[in-house]
Ligand SMILES: Nc1ncnc2c1ncn2[C@@H]1O[C@H](COP(=O)(O)OP(=O)(O)O)[C@@H](O)[C@H]1O
């Protein structure tokens with residue numbers, strides 16, 4: 001048990017970073033997200049769990065402004081962003097990655113990350129044309145900063161290669177670096193470890209913790225339960241658009257309706273729980 | 286073909302390259318626009334009128350064309366940039382059509398159906414090449430700049446660009462201004478080389494020819510439109526003698542082949558980068574996340 005575990009159960013002392021209340025989205029009669037309320041305090045790693053089609057991605061899509069909400073409200077650091085355009089939400093410190101990787105075709109790894117630093121730059125059209133000293137300095141700084149971020153997220157591939165040609169793991173890491181380049185206060189990650197092995201996933205978990213310690217708030221959709229239990233301080237479990245359980249991860253996963261949503265019949269759930277415990281065994285404390 | 290005929294062809298290749306760059310400037314930000322033809326028309330007729338009325342030095346005429354084009358680009362963007370892609374493209378085609386109506390009806394300034402004469406002192410190689418060099422330099426500086434990367438992002442995936450705090454409209458607005466400045470310059474040159482402009486000088490034909498040049502040359506790098514315009518102006522001339530009337534068929538077939546086999550045009554940086562990445566990776570390792578053969582085993586532990 002860590003200090004943060006007890007904190008999450010107690011009174012929320014940290015200010016709320018992302019406050020989602022009664023959020024609803026319907027696609028052609030299907031309630032993809034149905035009256036979802038999630039509150040994530042600052043400097044928290046919050047997981048959103050649930051089977052495929054539960055509506056997890058749609059929640060992130062609404063927070064980042066990708067998809068407009070039918071009803072409900074989203075506040076980011078106390079500001080209502082429900083009706084804002086994605087770039088306006090991004091300017092309030094929200095960055096994200098994608099379940100289906102969305103890198104820019106034709107861009108190198110380095111360019112991709114620098115493109116993320118758009119708001120951090122003060123370069124003007126005229127400065128760029130005349131190649132002013134400020135422009136030159138900024139370009140140098142951008143290259144250095146992008147290289148730093150790539151190192152931080154663990155991309156070891158040549159920075160001059162096309163981002164789209166990297167392995168999926170590296171592509172996901174480049175997406176994280178691109179999101180971090182915006183200097184976010186809130187980072188939304190949609191299945192950041194999909195397709196990664198345990199070692200790589202663990203590295204992502206450690207990265208998230210490092211970012212949290214730097215002051216970021218992280219909301220991630222994650223299927224790797226071991227990772228969730230190790231790194232998430234709180235979770236929301238979703239099924240069919242609704243939140244089934246919310247709170248401390250281990251507790252949430254013990255709830256009957258959560259087990260049922262995840263593993264179907266209860267007898268299966270027991271079997272899988274045993275498997276899960278067995279898998280946690282080697283190496284784990 | 287005689288030498289003078291060749292020189293004339295090359296001059297129009299240069300002017301077309303300017304028009305193609307103007308179309309590229311907004312394509313760069315994800316907007317298909319034929320508006321440069323309209324910007325060129327307004328600049329050219331204004332230049333013609335003022336040159337006749339008060340006399341203009343070549344430098345002043347060119348400056349006027351650039352400034353007028355840029356201002357028109359900004360005004361146009363302010364009016365139509367909110368439209369969705371296809372409607373936006375159609376609105377710019379409508380501008381070209383309206384341009385012709387204006388030329389026909391503002392007889393007092395444009396000469397109406399019979400057109401107007403324009404001084405040709407700007408129509409020299411020095412001015413043309415100088416302007417092309419400056420335009421190419423400006424575009425090359427912008428590529429990879431803050432604006433350039435944002436434009437790339439907006440074109441490739443405007444939704445993702447937005448989550449990087451980039452406002453697509455803002456980027457497209459700048460694209461229109463650039464497009465206007467280049468189109469304005471191109472219009473002034475076109476009129477100076479022809480020394481006569483009429484209602485059909487800046488019309489759909491010019492728009493489609495230059496758009497084809499951009500597609501052919503490559504719409505993903507500033508050198509593409511220049512290469513495309515030169516190739517597409519010279520190719521029909523080269524083919525005219527051996528092919529007779531079939532030159533247009535051959536040109537059309539060449540365009541279709543390029544679209545099929547080189548969808549990103551002749552100048553395709555992405556393809557070059559892919560080729561480079563492939564050849565660079567070939568010795569030893571197949572994927573970059575695999576430790577290269579022969580690397581010390583300890584290299585992995587350091588990560
Ligand atoms: N843009 C969309 N249009 C129509 N249906 C959608 C769209 N996005 C998601 N859905 C539907 O909403 C439901 C929830 O999807 P999603 O949020 O992607 O689930 P999850 O991320 O939990 O797997 C699914 O049934 C999905 O098919």
Ligand SMILES: [Mg+2]
Pocket residue numbers: 056057058099
């Ligand atoms: Mg999803």
